[in-house]
Amino acid sequence: NAGVMQNPRHLVRRRGQEARLRCSPMKGHSHVYWYRQLPEEGLKFMVYLQKENIIDESGMPKERFSAEFPKEGPSILRIQQVVRGDSAAYFCASSLRTGDGYTFGSGTRLTVV
Amino acid sequence: DQQVKQNSPSLSVQEGRISILNCDYTNSMFDYFLWYKKYPAEGPTFLISISSIKDKNEDGRFTVFLNKSAKHLSLHIVPSQPGDSAVYFCAASEGANFGNEKLTFGTGTRLTIIP
Numbered sequence: 001n002a003g004v005m006q007n008p009r010h011l012v013r014r015r016g017q018e019a020r021l022r023c024s025p026m027k028g029h030s031h032v033y034w035y036r037q038l039p040e041e042g043l044k045f046m047v048y049l050q051k052e053n054i055i056d057e058s059g060m061p062k063e064r065f066s067a068e069f070p071k072e073g074p075s076i077l078r079i080q081q082v083v084r085g086d087s088a089a090y091f092c093a094s095s096l097r098t099g100d101g102y103t104f105g106s107g108t109r110l111t112v113v
Numbered sequence: 114d115q116q117v118k119q120n121s122p123s124l125s126v127q128e129g130r131i132s133i134l135n136c137d138y139t140n141s142m143f144d145y146f147l148w149y150k151k152y153p154a155e156g157p158t159f160l161i162s163i164s165s166i167k168d169k170n171e172d173g174r175f176t177v178f179l180n181k182s183a184k185h186l187s188l189h190i191v192p193s194q195p196g197d198s199a200v201y202f203c204a205a206s207e208g209a210n211f212g213n214e215k216l217t218f219g220t221g222t223r224l225t226i227i228p
Contacts, residue, residue, distance in 0.1 A: 035218075100214075
């Protein structure tokens with residue numbers, strides 16, 4: 001039973017390009033969460049999705065960031081026109097409403113040059 | 114506004130001794146608390162949690178204590194082992210039925226176990 005899979009592990013983008021981060025939740029999990037960790041900081045909530053629905057996007061920047069979790073396929077976090085300040089580790093997690101906490105993926109480290 | 118605070122960025126403990134990691138919170142609506150462990154280049158791994166209706170939860174070498182009146186929780190690891198060296202994050206949720214609620218994380222404490 002594979003865990004939460006994120007790809008790519010590392011992503012380098014030039015300023016102004018688009019970044020697409022993918023997350024496949026654990027088998028049977030229909031709840032997906034995206035978090036961002038800036039250097040020397042804790043993880044900050046970005047968005048919570050269920051299949052085809054955004055439940056809570058209170059942590060998403062108002063511009064350039066979007067997320068989706070289609071009926072088929074992985075969840076995608078898209079960052080348009082990246083800037084240096086977007087450089088961070090982006091973690092995806094999934095849950096099955098067990099009350100035991102999320103299962104996190106290994107993250108995607110985005111570097112904007 | 115840092116609602117979950119881990120005021121010790123780092124902690125070094127001798128192998129075999131007790132490690133105590135502390136966490137304070139300011140949001141009175143938090144009612145579920147979790148500790149995660151994180152190795153470099155990996156995602157956080159769930160360790161142990163506690164609901165606000167309890168003041169202690171134990172799982173093997175790990176025990177979490179919650180003092181609601183002081184808005185303080187702590188993680189005790191005893192005995193400490195070299196494999197415990199990692200960054201530990203405290204996290205809190207407003208959802209009593211955790212499993213679909215967002216978490217607010219502290220900034221982490223880097224624990225180093227000295228052989």
